[in-house]
Amino acid sequence: MKSMFLALLFLFSAGHVHAADAPALPRAWTEIGVTVGMPYAQAKALLLEAGWVAAAPDNAGEPSFAAHPEVDCGQGWDAICSAGFSRRNEAYGLVLTPTDDGNLRVQGVF
Numbered sequence: 001m002k003s004m005f006l007a008l009l010f011l012f013s014a015g016h017v018h019a020a021d022a023p024a025l026p027r028a029w030t031e032i033g034v035t036v037g038m039p040y041a042q043a044k045a046l047l048l049e050a051g052w053v054a055a056a057p058d059n060a061g062e063p064s065f066a067a068h069p070e071v072d073c074g075q076g077w078d079a080i081c082s083a084g085f086s087r088r089n090e091a092y093g094l095v096l097t098p099t100d101d102g103n104l105r106v107q108g109v110f
Contacts, residue, residue: 023108026092040068040083040096040104047085055084055091065104071096082110 025034032050034043044054057063057072064073064081073081081096081104096104 023110025106025109026090028087028090029092029109034106036106036108038106040071040094040106043094043106044068044083050087052085052087055086057084068104071104073098080107 025036028050029043029047032046034046048054054070056070063069063071065071068083071081071083073079081098083094083096085092085094093110095107095110097107098104
């Protein structure tokens with residue numbers, strides 16, 4: 001499962017796609033109220049309540065966000081943050097944007 005998220009993350013970053021260009025959210029997520037632009041903490045709560053499981057990032061270092069250890073952030077001027085979620089036979093990487101106040105906002109999926 002982790003290798004799938006890494007492959008998706010590589011494909012997403014290799015094309016220099018910015019968070020603003022991320023694909024739309026899956027229908028299963030919009031049906032439970034997850035929307036682009038919403039705070040990540042709220043989206044995460046909705047996903048967990050609906051049975052989605054957050055995947056731990058593959059990095060062995062300190063988490064990018066202590067309150068959300070599943071979030072992994074790249075480095076550099078155009079780096080993105082992401083968190084993987086799976087349920088049954090579905091898996092998506094959620095693209096997140098850090099805000100000036102230290103929180104995260106949902107931008108799309110990969």
